[in-house]
Amino acid sequence: MHIVVAPNPVLREKSEPIAPGEIKNFRPVAKQMAKLMYKSQGCGLAAPQVGIGKRLIVVDVTAPDEDGEAAEKDPVFFINPVIKRLWGEKEVSDEGCLSIPGIQIPIERYNNIEVEALDLDGEPFALEAEGFYARALQHELDHLEGTTMFEHLDPIERIQAIKEYEEALKAGAKPGDTSVEKDR
């Protein structure tokens, strides 16, 4: 399993729901995704980012310590997540994406979200999040709709961002990098 990067077409496809009977087959996939997320120092990963067009995401917003390791790993898995509510202030903040290495893009998000999903046992749960957690969830849920950070930008900003991204790739940006040395 590895992280696919833009412009891989799988990142622009809408993902399929996971049938209840299939959930157990996706447990090892979900665990591998979490491992890969930690290895890449990300705080979220969606199945399309590893080339799997299914509605599965993992998020862990536990702050990493100095070594980049999460102090206490606490991955939350969401199968077939549905947004029940989005509310609160909309804020713009820089985001990175493991599938768009080397750059950060300012994205407007709601401060609060409520999501319903199934866990890895197929049990339904609801979760409310705010701030950075809410932002991370909105970012990962976008991936299930085939929406990347680029689609949040207007056409002119998008051309700029894609240019910056192409330069970052040329400079050797890898998943987990949020910037590259321009003179590398």
Ligand SMILES: [Zn+2]
């Ligand atoms: Zn992403």
